[in-house]
Amino acid sequence: MFRLLRSHPGWSFFIIATGAIATSEVLWSIYNSMCKWIQWRKAQVHEVLMFNELGFDCILEHRKYSKEGRMYHCQNVHCSQRNIERIIEHLSKAKYSIDLAMYSFSSIELACALKMALGRKVVIRLIVSRHWDTKVNSQLANLIRWGAQLRTQNSSYFMHHKFCVIDGQARVDHIWRQKKRKYGPETTYSVLINGSLNWTDGGIGANWENVHITSHAQMATEFQSEFDRMWKAFADKSSAK
Ligand SMILES: [Zn+2]
Numbered sequence: 133m134f135r136l137l138r139s140h141p142g143w144s145f146f147i148i149a150t151g152a153i154a155t156s157e158v159l160w161s162i163y164n165s166m167c168k169w170i171q172w173r174k175a176q177v178h179e180v181l182m183f184n185e186l187g188f189d190c191i192l193e194h195r196k197y198s199k200e201g202r203m204y205h206c207q208n209v210h211c212s213q214r215n216i217e218r219i220i221e222h223l224s225k226a227k228y229s230i231d232l233a234m235y236s237f238s239s240i241e242l243a244c245a246l247k248m249a250l251g252r253k254v255v256i257r258l259i260v261s262r263h264w265d266t267k268v269n270s271q272l273a274n275l276i277r278w279g280a281q282l283r284t285q286n287s288s289y290f291m292h293h294k295f296c297v298i299d300g301q302a303r304v305d306h307i308w309r310q311k312k313r314k315y316g317p318e319t320t321y322s323v324l325i326n327g328s329l330n331w332t333d334g335g336i337g338a339n340w341e342n343v344h345i346t347s348h349a350q351m352a353t354e355f356q357s358e359f360d361r362m363w364k365a366f367a368d369k370s371s372a373k
Contacts, residue, residue: 168319175321176347179218183329183341187212191337215343216336219325220245222298222345226254227320229303231359233259233293236269236330243271247278255307256280259362261291283366291362295326300356301349322352 197204327343
């Protein structure tokens with residue numbers, strides 16, 4: 133074979149070059165797949181946050197220190213403040229969208245996290261109960277002023293959900309289509325935050341509550357779908373000012 137290659141240098145070069153290109157293409161493809169897998173693996177999250185009496189006193193300490201401009205170095209594994217910081221961490225990773233269905237919303241900390249997201253041009257939609265302008269929903273007026281969109285039902289039934297979809301795939305695709313960009317959006321991974329917790333100071337610091345955070349794509353898709361359905365259904369019934 134080597135004799136054959138030596139006798140046909142042109143063909144030899146062609147065969148070696150073709151082989152090298154094919155090999156580099158395969159290696160590049162494997163490298164890209166591995167990078168995507170590592171990125172996907174890092175984005176996977178499945179965690180449960182419990183708010184209970186073991187964290188109630190703790191959060192009062194955090195708030196007291198915070199008012200004094202000091203950091204409270206907490207060792208409590210049941211810390212309610214740490215739970216909230218986990219939620220804020222996920223909100224801070226939103227790239228395109230946050231859709232929040234929340235019966236009551238008055239947490240200043242979580243409102244600030246949403247304000248930061250609005251500052252990053254994340255599109256935020258809120259659906260709340262019809263009592264959105266009451267004291268328990270005190271942060272909603274601020275969020276609207278900062279750029280969030282809000283809808284609410286005004287029937288005798290309650291919009292009692294407490295869930296949040298971050299970068300839901302269908303929503304990201306919709307936002308990107310509106311931008312009419314030539315290339316697709318940056319890769320995102322949806323995160324669903326769901327549970328019994330109203331995003332209120334009372335709920336965070338004085339109730340027994342649970343929050344489940346997951347990157348399970350199908351679950352996020354189903355919640356995103358219901359949010360989109362409600363958003364359309366409440367379009368004509370909005371009592372938002
Ligand atoms: Zn703590």
